[in-house]
Amino acid sequence: MELHVGSYVTRSSHDNDIIFKVEEIRGNICLLRSFKMRLMADAPLDDLKVLKNFNAEASLRKLLEESYSYLKRVQRNNLLQQSRTHNSQQEIVCREKPGRVLHLDGVDDYLSVSMQNYKNLNIEAKGFYMDEASQPEKVKKYLLKYRPDILVITGHDGIVDKHNFYNSNFFIESVKNARDIEPDLDNLVIFAGACQSNFSKLIESGANFASSPKKRMIHFLDPILIAEKIAYTSIKEVINIKDIINNTITGKEGIGGVETRGKMRLIHP
Numbered sequence: 001m002e003l004h005v006g007s008y009v010t011r012s013s014h015d016n017d018i019i020f021k022v023e024e025i026r027g028n029i030c031l032l033r034s035f036k037m038r039l040m041a042d043a044p045l046d047d048l049k050v051l052k053n054f055n056a057e058a059s060l061r062k063l064l065e066e067s068y069s070y071l072k073r074v075q076r077n078n079l080l081q082q083s084r085t086h087n088s089q090q091e092i093v094c095r096e097k098p099g100r101v102l103h104l105d106g107v108d109d110y111l112s113v114s115m116q117n118y119k120n121l122n123i124e125a126k127g128f129y130m131d132e133a134s135q136p137e138k139v140k141k142y143l144l145k146y147r148p149d150i151l152v153i154t155g156h157d158g159i160v161d162k163h164n165f166y167n168s169n170f171f172i173e174s175v176k177n178a179r180d181i182e183p184d185l186d187n188l189v190i191f192a193g194a195c196q197s198n199f200s201k202l203i204e205s206g207a208n209f210a211s212s213p214k215k216r217m218i219h220f221l222d223p224i225l226i227a228e229k230i231a232y233t234s235i236k237e238v239i240n241i242k243d244i245i246n247n248t249i250t251g252k253e254g255i256g257g258v259e260t261r262g263k264m265r266l267i268h269p
Helices: 056-083 089-093 108-120 132-146 168-181 199-205 222-231 241-246
Strands: 008-011 020-026 029-034 040-044 048-050 095-097 101-105 125-129 150-154 159-161 189-192 265-267
Touching (some): 008 029, 056 108, 101 108, 101 132, 101 222, 108 222, 125 132, 132 150, 150 168, 150 222, 168 189, 168 199, 222 241
Parallel strands (some): 101 125, 101 150, 150 189
Antiparallel strands (some): 008 020, 008 048, 020 029, 029 040, 095 265
16 A cells, blocks of 8 residues: 555545545554544554545645635625624724734644635734644744734644543643633634534633534634634624524534624724
8 A cells, every 4th residue: 555644545434535634654553634624533554545646736726715715605794794783874984904813723734725715804814833732832922922813723633532632632721821811702712623622621721612512523614714703793792602603614513602702893084
């Protein structure tokens, strides 16, 4: 089998349903990161089918095109809803200043697509690739340097066994460290987690929104959809939790959260 770190594979035991990239090979076991979901998993070598002709670059371009099209539709719907809440003509003609985002991602490909989507959505964002284990140590430095309104902490995750996760503890520690800098849930809005993450512990640690209440896989776009809704909702409004969760691809089984104010300000004239 022509398999090595960086190979793209599927799992025969799961009907080859999800494409993974081989992250690490440990003897007979491969550590895998999903290409389209934020899922981490492992599998024995003899369970893997190598995708010899998989074009990752072309697939990423298609992913970007699809994600941008989806995000623009979501944003148009959100802005239409928000325009109905303005009470005066003066507010309607004001310029909008959406919230600023700091995005820490354990997946460099996803980060690249995410940053392009923020740009296309006119959201000011700083993004940095770092493996999940490095995020707790580095999050304070980046928060102090960039002072964002919204912090996204994500990457890949998954359930190892009944009580253990691949990367949830790193996300939890990152949230705790961020709350050392800014404890107020409205001053700094935090999304944290990936596929099957430990939702309850992430919320207890201080995240406003997190995955995954029902231990479901989430789409790689879900953190951006949460950030977009927060960034473009007025600071005068508390975001309806059902609305923001329904704004995601995965929905309530993959994303949950607490009541939170938006981060958009109006500038006049």
